[in-house]
Amino acid sequence: MAVEIRNYLEGFADRDAALKALLTVDESVFGEDFTDEEISSPAFGVVDDDRTFLAWDGDRPVGMSANFTLDVSVPGGTVPTAGVTFIGVLPTHRRRGVMSAMLDRLHQDGLQRGEPIAALWAAEPTIYPRFGYGVASKMLRLSIPRSFGTISGAPSDASIVLRMVDPADDFEATSEIYNAVRAGRSGMPAVDERWHARHVWDPASKRDGSGRLHTVLAESDAGVRGFLRYSVKPDWTSAHSDGTLNVQRMMATDAAAYAELWRFAINFDLMSKVGWWNAPSDDPIQVWLDQPRHATRQLEDQMYVRLLDLPRAVAARTYSAEVDVVIEVSDRHIPANAGRWRLTAGPRGATAERSTASADLNLDIRTLGAAYLGGPAIEEHAAAGWVTENTPGSVTALGLAFRTATAPHCPFVF
Template sequence: MTFDTRALAPENPQEWDTFFDRLERAFGGPPALPEERAQWRAVTEFDRTLAVRDGAELIGTAGAFSFRMTVPGGAALAVPGVTMVSVQPTHRRRGVLTGLMRTQLDDFRERGEAVAVLTASEPAIYGRFGYGIATKQLYGTIDTTRVAFARPAGAERIRFRFVSPADGLDACEAVYARLVPGRAGLLARAPGWAARFVLDPPAGREETGPLHCVLAEVDGETRGYARYAVADGWSNAGADGTIRLQDVEALDPVTYAALWNFLGSVDLTSSITFHNRPADDPLQHLASDPRRCRLGYRDGLHVRLVDIGAALAARTYTAPVDVVLDVEDAFCPWNSGRWRLSGDAKGAVCERTVDPAELELSIKELGAAYLGGFGLSAMAGAGLVREARPGALAEASAAFRGDPEPWLPHGF
């Protein structure tokens, strides 16, 4: 069916309110608090925010944020972050989502954006539009009555200082900005985004106290920080509170270890829960007993290559690679066909070729491998990547892999 799809009008505040109302209805659950709603409106890019109507009724939503994301090699690539995608329950299975994905990807191509990214409420949805799961999130619950953290030499120089989250925001953001070039998947903070990390309305605290911010300083310089809230708890044995960790970052290993030691020693608590750390987080080596950290993984960032040539040339490769990729991309047919990728740690070129295929795969698998977090060899083991030239798979898989692991620290 044909529906009317167009960008929101920034001069019409009521239209955005209706858009957000419909988004909340599609996702269910309690509505956003007024402070949260205002923050989302403040970062909305109206020319990238689409509303689908069936007559006068708004029945579909989708948006995109303009980010810069680190790719392997440290380059900052302009990427649209797809967000706020929904279809009203009354209009499912009628092509609304497909139409939104079509409109967005055509727009990304026109803007010259080679890679698109998203986080998914349901991971199974976006593969059919060419998005592959490219990063993992480490989560866990640490029993701090049984787990100790390694304390390296030099930790005694670190001083901890509480500040209000708002007052500490600039210092925390300065630390984060220095980390961005060093890990694929990290997003440079766009204007207005930092405020969401200190948004702490009392009505949204989910049985915790207020958000705390502690700075780790050496000779007056901020070297790291942690932001967390405490859910108090008591049992017959005494205090049983839980630290709910929002984020913890540091510029060096000693400061990072010291922050975990600090978190593990907060009075009246017996556990730390966290939901999103890198898959290779040093925590796994700092903790004395990983079994009592109850660690697990879930999907993080989903990546879609919009322009294969530009995307693969934008990153570097861990090992030298010279391979012809035969890519299937039914949704964006301009990508389909054979591409020769030649590159190493210094740079890469990716161009159309008529040479015989050496690896065959879909755009989804290429997106999953793009940031270096998932190996092409593992995908080949699942039958999703096919080797046409002996040795091509091992060469390409080694070249695509990254260190450190890619990671997206927050949703959007």
């Protein structure tokens, strides 16, 4: 029997019943279990009813998929983004094209809404490059032992005061900082009250031995300058305490406030280390640490980006340098992007127009996705043999244009 993809509300009495069916598929796929109370929690308030789908085999849901409606920061502004999520197919229905059909549907949904790009976090990184996604940002999985955590050269400002607030009440203060940081770093989705409620939703059942979330603000007469959201996970050996302070999010508008928050995290009594599973790859702690080699730093692929509408996507950001090249693009899944484009880009924006001139570069759409937020993907993919340079110097020219001063970073999973 053919599998049919329908809006997830179809066939259910109400939203809670549809969400329950979706999360039943989720449980079979990811092994996550949700109580009824959790299903009606703010965690799922961000689910966009028009953009959430179930795949049906007869009268049984066998697959799930959804787009979140995101607005992601890029150099020079923000871009409406299809935030691909909830991808899963029951073990009984795998490897027969259900996910491929769902992804096509999600991409069409994004295109119809005028979203030039799609983005996702991949539970299984091998899957998405074949669908045109490139690794557009990288994150650091950090662990810093307190005994090697001195940052004696980091800036300090005696006027900074730290104040604890309840995470449930930190929206206004943290948004101010988040939005200021977002203006200078690409890859950050807008966070409204629904997303904030999801991020501070903190049931004991999901804490895995940690205490509850806390927020500390760094303030001075100038106002709020930074925030840290964290939890502590206590642990004891027979001889001493061995806990971990886990960072959920930390940002600041200036280096002194950021250093003050790092000092707070590193010097926390009874903790022997700071863990941050999703630190920006260019976090200044790496410069400040007196003994950086004692920090464990694992660089991991983070957000994947796919250009849905190439000319609109390239026009939606600005570029670090002027470039005028013809690129020949391959795109197996969205043929409208394939072929030859003249890309004229610079600090004021860009255009991509169809061209019959010979191509300076040949590349796949996933390379443009990987470069889109500002990372060094053009050069890296060229070195990896995935970009063909027909005109000498064109890799360097295009790479310089795409790069940004700060590393792209997405502060949360969606």
